[in-house]
């Protein structure tokens with residue numbers, strides 16, 4: 001079995017592992033959206049973070065709609081509805097105030113599942129100076145709340161160790177991100193998203209053990225024979241089983257997702273956290289520098305800068321913006337991002353329950369038009 005297959009299998013079995021942890025008396029903390037609360041805080045308190053991205057299809061969507069109303073994004077409906085249908089292996093929930101709809105969903109969670117909720121307040125703007133100590137204090141409070149459940153205090157030593165493990169995971173993911181940007185790439189966008197997903201479902205130690213040798217294996221692969229159409233994917237979190245657009249682009253149409261701005265991918269781990277300073281401050285600095293769009297962190301300058309960098313680094317031939325209905329943070333950015341994009345830009349709205357045939361047709365036509373443009377440009381340079 002390859003290192004990639006081992007990771008995929010471990011991710012598929014992660015829920016069973018967390019159930020065993022709970023039976024052994026360990027706390028498992030469900031989270032929704034990185035980077036708040038930072039998983040390092042949860043690990044330093046002797047608990048295991050477990051990212052909640054289960055999607056149990058149309059029945060879950062209906063359950064979520066019943067609890068949250070029709071005008072909620074299908075990400076929130078699917079995640080909450082899935083937990084109502086099939087309770088996840090967690091003992092409590094922790095969430096940052098990163099998006100109004102997510103807040104509404106997490107507030108509904110205790111009544112729907114009976115589990116306690118811990119909330120970390122994220123500053124509403126990056127513009128006002130002095131936000132780092134405020135967020136660092138929020139992290140201290142959160143650490144003490146989780147510690148009171150586990151009985152393990154979050155000391156500076158434990159937190160610095162957790163940050164070091166988190167940074168080693170970031171190194172692996174960054175190296176893989178670079179391999180999918182090669183021309184032609186050695187790693188597909190779908191494979192990269194699988195690895196990031198595994199890093200969110202497993203503890204850092206489990207992930208690092210299984211990822212050992214993965215980079216060398218991928219580097220030793222032969223690159224793809226032909227140059228595929230290169231795509232940058234932008235949009236909100238993809239739930240499990242919600243990869244229709246990725247599959248359609250890569251498997252059905254032969255394109256390659258060489259970069260992404262989603263927290264299921266390259267926004268899901270962020271830049272390294274400083275290991276040399278007060279660890280709470282270091283985590284607060286890293287979060288405030290992160291281009292989170294799903295936060296009320298206005299203005300969206302950091303996200304637009306990240307978009308410009310992703311265009312520069314990935315050299316995509318086109319941008320696929322995959323939004324979901326009722327997602328205000330991302331949908332309101334689609335127009336400014338289109339204006340910034342020097343390459344063709346496709347704006348799609350896809351429910352987490354699955355993409356329609358119409359989405360398939362639009363995506364296929366978009367990729368064909370890019371292919372034709374590239375062919376024409378090659379012919380003209382001969």
Ligand code: SF4
Nearest residue numbers: 073075099236294327
């Ligand atoms: S960012 Fe969009 S998809 Fe994500 S929770 Fe907020 S509204 Fe829903």
